[in-house]
Amino acid sequence: MTKKADFVKGLHGMSDTDLQARLNEDKLRLKKLKFAHAISPLENPMTIRGVRRDIARLKTELKKRETAA
Numbered sequence: 001m002t003k004k005a006d007f008v009k010g011l012h013g014m015s016d017t018d019l020q021a022r023l024n025e026d027k028l029r030l031k032k033l034k035f036a037h038a039i040s041p042l043e044n045p046m047t048i049r050g051v052r053r054d055i056a057r058l059k060t061e062l063k064k065r066e067t068a069a
Helices: 003-012 016-039 046-068
Strands: none
Touching (some): 003 046, 016 046
């Protein structure tokens, strides 16, 4: 399986509060990565893109659950 498929599959087993906590955690991680990249270049700047996409996937899952309820 790909990383994306594993990530999405893992989201389905999480509760809403867990998803919200993970979202806040990833937002903080993104801020720290951007700050670190502004000071000195990251070894792998693609990690910023990956975290952004993870945040989008979390928001999508939360929105999907919100509209289904």
